[in-house]
Ligand SMILES: Nc1ncnc2c1ncn2[C@@H]1O[C@H](COP(=O)(O)OP(=O)(O)OP(=O)(O)O)[C@@H](O)[C@H]1O
């Protein structure tokens with residue numbers, strides 16, 4: 309075999325590159341103590357002035373500019389400011405208020421029903437073997453049926469009244485809550501359960517100090533899904549048939565080519581979603597302080 | 606008064622294990638094992654990895670049932686696991702009071718926490734504790750119920766040498782105060798010599814060797830008798846001629 313020679317690039321590249329390659333080093337100093345030029349600070353500020361909301365705001369501004377320049381036609385996508393104006397108008401005409409109220413009422417009722425059933429069944433299924441046999445199969449089957457596909461059946465069964473809407477929302481909220489809560493309770497570390505038994509703690513202690521707090525992270529994941537799916541259920545129920553509510557507002561806007569009105573509805577839906585998300589986040593901050601991932605230690 | 610009654614109760618019960626068998630599938634891990642521990646005695650269990658030390662401890666704790674033979678232990682037992690097994694979602698104090706009832710539960714927990722040198726940390730979350738502190742909390746949790754038998758499965762294996770020496774002092778101090786029988790599993794021969802009233806060596810699913818240790822604290826650190834004991838333990842473990 310021919311001799312393979314490894315070239316010595318370090319020598320060729322010069323002393324600077326050589327030291328860099330041979331002994332790369334890292335220096336760690338306190339975050340605040342890093343020497344910062346005013347220019348650097350300014351650049352950092354300029355880069356992400358609003359954190360995660362920077363991108364949405366940039367899109368909004370671009371949208372506004374394009375709309376004003378006449379690139380986007382009014383029926384296609386009206387300017388954000390004009391959407392806000394429409395919202396104010398609709399509110400003053402006394403349309404938006406009642407519509408929003410009725411939608412929130414539906415969502416609230418549906419959520420209350422769905423979460424109650426989901427939590428009760430999830431706790432029973434998670435804690436008791438008989439509960440698991442009773443509920444798991446049914447919920448697994450229900451989980452495979454798409455939410456929107458249930459709507460026609462519900463209309464056949466319950467008509468196009470409020471009941472259908474509330475039930476659809478509670479269906480959307482209850483199923484993910486059950487599944488996540490069940491998995492969370494069953495997923496509590498077996499070694500901790502075993503340890504608890506050895507301390508002489510009874511079943512009540514086991515449930516209140518180990519299983520319930522231990523399943524809280526999974527419960528909150530379930531809550532997140534439930535809230536999201538309940539909004540989905542709300543939209544579906546209101547869009548198909550309603551004479552009041554946000555969905556009705558949107559359908560009406562569509563019929564009369566009032567793109568503004570459609571957007572007002574969409575914006576409110578998205579605000580509801582954001583609010584729900586912030587709500588769960590606040591809960592997490594309070595309830596999951598013990599988690600190592602919160603506030604690095 | 607009440608403590609005198611409790612001590613009497615403990616005196617009348619020790620650990621008695623008779624011809625205990627434990628199998629996993631067709632593997633017999635514990636094979637007709639006999640063991641007695643007197644009250645207030647600190648017994649150290651040595652043995653190669655996989656010989657069945659944890660299996661025996663789980664039987665004594667009542668976590669598993671034997672496949673044969675008989676196990677008799679005090680009703681009040683506590684176990685300190687290799688990992689601390691603290692509930693991450695409960696503060697230190699609530700971790701210690703886990704199995705306690707009654708109005709004085711919190712005060713007792715505070716007292717025991719002070720004993721293990723953790724007063725003032727009652728409201729800390731487990732994630733805020735160092736490894737040694739967490740292990741001390743689980744020691745406190747074990748002691749707080751005034752058990753007649755404390756089982757410790759390699760409780761200090763994950764700790765550094767200095768912390769481990771501190772924990773040895775702690776165990777010695779707690780022993781004189783609590784007078785519980787203790788069975789401590791370890792891989793560390795020096796730890797065994799430092800703490801034991803009696804050292805047992807497990808082999809082939811039984812107690813292979815038993816060595817009473819009657820040494821003063823100073824002699825446990827350095828003496829001819831200590832080195833002799835060490836040599837005999839190494840021999841029992843099949844490691845003679847090394848070290
Ligand atoms: N649940 C189980 N199922 C099957 N085999 C097991 C089980 N638990 C323990 N064993 C086997 O029994 C033997 C003894 O295990 P044990 O945990 O008691 O060992 P050990 O002496 O504590 O070892 P180490 O010092 O490494 O902790 C091992 O060979 C292990 O594979």
Ligand SMILES: [Mg+2]
Nearest residue numbers: 658659660758
């Ligand atoms: Mg073990």
